[in-house]
Amino acid sequence: MEKTTASLEEPDVSIYASDEINTRLTPDEKIDFYRQMLRIRHFEDRSLHSYQQGKIAGFLHLYSGQEAIAVGAVSLMEKEDQLITAYRDHGFALALDMGMNECMAELYGKITGCSKGKGGSMHFFAPDKNFWGGHGIVAGQVPLGAGIAFALKYQKIKGCCLCFLGDGATNQGSFYETLNLASLWDLPAVFVIENNGYSMGTKIERHSIGRPLARRAETVDMDWDMCNGHHLYEVRAKIAAAIKRARSESRPTLLEISTYRYRGHSVSDTGLSYRTKGEIEEYRKTKDPITLFYNQLEKEGLIDEKTAKDIDKVTHKEAEDAAKFADDSPNPTTEELTRDVYWEEDHPESNTSEGTIFFE
Amino acid sequence: MEKTTASLEEPDVSIYASDEINTRLTPDEKIDFYRQMLRIRHFEDRSLHSYQQGKIAGFLHLYSGQEAIAVGAVSLMEKEDQLITAYRDHGFALALDMGMNECMAELYGKITGCSKGKGGSMHFFAPDKNFWGGHGIVAGQVPLGAGIAFALKYQKIKGCCLCFLGDGATNQGSFYETLNLASLWDLPAVFVIENNGYSMGTKIERHSIGRPLARRAETVDMDWDMCNGHHLYEVRAKIAAAIKRARSESRPTLLEISTYRYRGHSVSDTGLSYRTKGEIEEYRKTKDPITLFYNQLEKEGLIDEKTAKDIDKVTHKEAEDAAKFADDSPNPTTEELTRDVYWEEDHPESNTSEGTIFFE
Amino acid sequence: MPVIHYRDALNAALDEEMTRDDRVFMMGEEVAEYNGAYKVTKGLLDKFGSQRMLDTPISESAFSGLGIGAAMMGLRPVIEFMFWSFTYVAFDQIFNNAANIRYMSGGLVNVPMVIRGPANGGTGVGATHSHTPENYAASTPGIKVVCPVTPYDAKGLLKTAIRDNDPVCVMENTLLYGMTGEVPDEEYLIPLGKADIKKEGSDISFIAHGRAVITCLKAAEILEAEYEIDAEVVDLRSLRPLDEETICASVKKTNRVVLVEENKPYCGTDAQIAYIIQDKAFDYLDAPIKRISAVDAPQIYSPVLEKEQIPYPQRVVQTALSIL
Amino acid sequence: MPVIHYRDALNAALDEEMTRDDRVFMMGEEVAEYNGAYKVTKGLLDKFGSQRMLDTPISESAFSGLGIGAAMMGLRPVIEFMFWSFTYVAFDQIFNNAANIRYMSGGLVNVPMVIRGPANGGTGVGATHSHTPENYAASTPGIKVVCPVTPYDAKGLLKTAIRDNDPVCVMENTLLYGMTGEVPDEEYLIPLGKADIKKEGSDISFIAHGRAVITCLKAAEILEAEYEIDAEVVDLRSLRPLDEETICASVKKTNRVVLVEENKPYCGTDAQIAYIIQDKAFDYLDAPIKRISAVDAPQIYSPVLEKEQIPYPQRVVQTALSIL
Ligand SMILES: Cc1ncc(C[n+]2csc(CCOP(=O)(O)OP(=O)(O)O)c2C)c(N)n1
Ligand SMILES: Cc1ncc(C[n+]2csc(CCOP(=O)(O)OP(=O)(O)O)c2C)c(N)n1
């Protein structure tokens, strides 16, 4: 990973650095956030490489550039908090501490993948880590997120659901229906728009009108806020406030986090037909979340080039090992085709149904 | 039709009476608005009676109480303006000067009905009168309304589409998707929420949060306004402004008109399990649009009890005659079942298709 | 045995299952305070409170998806659609999310959810409100589908559906809500995938689901009375899983079969049943399999014509006679 | 004759029809500035401008409905779905509004609209993106459906669809976009409802649509080379209207039939075709009709298994041999 230095124009983030949610962090925790972001970056780079090698099929939506959001958000989650997102899901999976092996193997379509190779890049799941996917249909996960929050409230569990979507996804009706419902029913949900400025090749100006997008919440009396996605501390501060609102008041929030994706929409898109190289480079130079956080930690005297290099090496190796693991793993067998379709078929001991369930 | 006197608390509507859009009206035009509202009221009463006689099947959503909206809106339409609404469509149909005969016959399911008895109460159409339905799926007509506006703009026709929906319909995603699209694409549309306070048996407080509903437009940078639906002059003034915006700036508007329905949601609903008789009577006493307009015309010296009684008689008779016409009309024949499914099958002379299109 | 209405049988199923398992809750338009558009949920708000009986806005996509999310977390939502027609605005949630999430998670997640409501024509509500999408539902792997026709079946199948760990579509019928039938006081369950022979016979098999079963029973009566023909009426009850055994056994016995459904013909459920029969009982067929479906057009409003559009006993009789 | 790509054949059809009739316009995600997710619309923005080539937000319900409204007013929208899978969020607009409005207006309105895009598995995009809803579409009276497999058919059928005065669903395939075939320079149209015998044969009939036609052709080659069996391959091309005549003529000639499609089996289109064949050619069948469909599960991601999930030539060969 190249490291670049943030430009001088960068706004002062010390207000967020001195936010209690961040001051209470131990040095180890902070270093670990850095590690996690790098881990995501390396995983994505490695998966891109594997795709180019022909090891991965279908879509591959990379999270590179947006790492501070997933890492910042997940760092705030407590035992009962849940998370759901769209198809750009590797960053969240890794931040939630899923193993690179199972993630990479999923991309390779192997039986050792987190979904046994059945879901692919867009459909990662890890319920044991409170991760509910990984969803391919734009905004299709938003009502689900409300349902997860509903389930917490129904069971009187103090927790919330963090539900992520893109800027383009705000144009789906189900997003808006859910905003009304979540506010009307006081659901403990945090809806986060990761606004990376583009819906595939369509710049935000051409896909939606009215700014900020988060203000969409105002009309349903929902709290909302804006956030810079390249500052991990700011992400933590803003999401913490929303989580608190959810947990203590059972009220939802709509948070819009500005961010950027370095890569094309999916790997088949160069990402250069609708934006300039300069635009990408500018972000990389001035707003790369990993670089910015390095600078911050350096200022705090917690990191130096040597430590960074070590972390870089370890996470890079983790990704390489994962690729090897995936490569060496077996494909699912033919019988897997009709497993995991019905819970009852997978549990013959408690299947009360009769008759034919699979047809030819 | 009983006539009641408006209570003294009624706000002064003279500002709207003196609006140019209303001052330019001739006495005959004003009297005709009164007649049109009565015409709708009588039609609805007669159709309810026919329903109770078992002459009408399915649903019957009556417009009684909301007449000033349809009559006011339609009175502003010029040659190229178009209109579309939901299933509570009789009032619009009649205001657009559809004959009571074809409307009543449609309710009776007769071949002489406006849709040959194929659509029923919820699905009236009269393209020759710029009326595009009559739509049964809540908010399903809203994108269509945008499409009609789009077609005008595409063909560089100066005109607009008036698109009506209920308060409950604002909770459908397609409504919100359309707001964004109409504003983004500068469509000459006027979206009107007829807020009668209920979505079936669900009071507005229980189905949506955030007031006024019209403010939903703000987040997509669309102009919006509020309006009292019981004052015909106010309805005209507010809709006229929106139409002007559509025609001259090609910009959409969202208008929320408060109104009330006297009857149950559809005829099978008494309308009394979720609201009190008192609530209904209060509206009838203080806000009945026909009574209020009578009082206004009386103040203007344009109407007296005798004239009103004559109009009452004529419109009442028109409804009675329509019921007789419908009763006497033949049912569609069996062949009608598969007519009007495909344009091409209905026009064998220009049908280029081969093969089987209807199956058994 | 007590004789009760179909709607009350459904109500009893809901009541019992909500009593039994407090993870079960209900959502839908007008299900709570209004007691349901067809009074199927009458009294349940009073009994279970507004935490478990939820009136929704007209946001089918959002509340279906909300149900899926809650089910993933282990709750057991029962979602009422006022009409199955309205699932068209929630189609993606039901037939993409609910159907596929288990598979895409490699079996880590399951969606124990019931979606129920009427799916029928015959009441003069026109094309937008008269869909019979049981074929769409049954064609979707990951989804189960039942279509009860008697109060007894309605109660037993709905109870089983609620206990099922996969998404189950329960397709009811507004014309059946007011019908009566025997329902025992004791608790019982009906397994999914078990057809029921509603009338035994030896000359010809009528195979049907939903209200078409009643049409077949009437046709069988006419055939018996007027032609001395003894028809068997097989009620599929469950479309997925499907009781192929009972179907084939009946055909092997009678060698002639008429399939009757109220759905439109092209790719209706009976197209699939016909394929199965000709595949598994080819040598037993003495005549082509015949189908009777709704006349192939959008549902008409005209009450007179709608009666002709939907299969009626005489049509079944005539078709039966044509292959006997 | 010039040999061109399938995607370019579609492009040519759009180009010609937009040139011919300025009521024709296109909408969809990424169709204009991005030149289409699969470059089917390449160059059309430059040629026809942003009034007629419109990039939409991800609001499928709104822009489908907008198309219907515009079509009611006499325009002729062509709507691209990036995947037919995404029609599930616009299902009501397409299969309720577009399908039914003509009927419910008693014939006063018609909806001359084309909905097109890929409907296929086989590219490792998983269950949410691999729907093949041609059976849903064809089961809906009021809707027409075509599934072209060659560049020639793609161009001819899309042009006809655009000129058609009813809503037409054009189901393409991402795996076909890059395939080549002969397409004449001169203008031509292919009528809807006309099947095409892609290979004549006398021993057995393979009936298919879409990419399954290619699978059948390969199977026929194997049968010829290895077993001296002469299979006929009927490409339906159009599912509604449907060329029953060609289907039945082929079956009457060969007396044996295998139906192949990439859809899931339960109520797949071939269930309907099977019913029609056994009904209309009962006495000509020397063996049960066999079907080969995608393995009955949500579409799997695993590229290795997805190849097994979708019908492949050897499966067709084995099935053919089993009834020969
Ligand atoms: C309903 C639906 N329509 C279209 C698509 C195709 N698609 C996938 S991602 C995408 C763009 C989404 O942009 P955004 O929400 O901003 O998220 P980002 O990709 O930027 O993270 C589109 C159009 C889809 N998956 N689902
Ligand atoms: C998508 C959909 N869901 C549910 C219904 C059933 N339904 C018909 S009207 C209605 C209430 C609509 O209320 P509102 O929009 O306020 O209009 P109003 O009836 O008051 O004129 C409902 C729930 C429907 N027709 N379509």
Ligand SMILES: [Mg+2]
């Ligand atoms: Mg984006």
Ligand SMILES: [Mg+2]
């Ligand atoms: Mg209302």
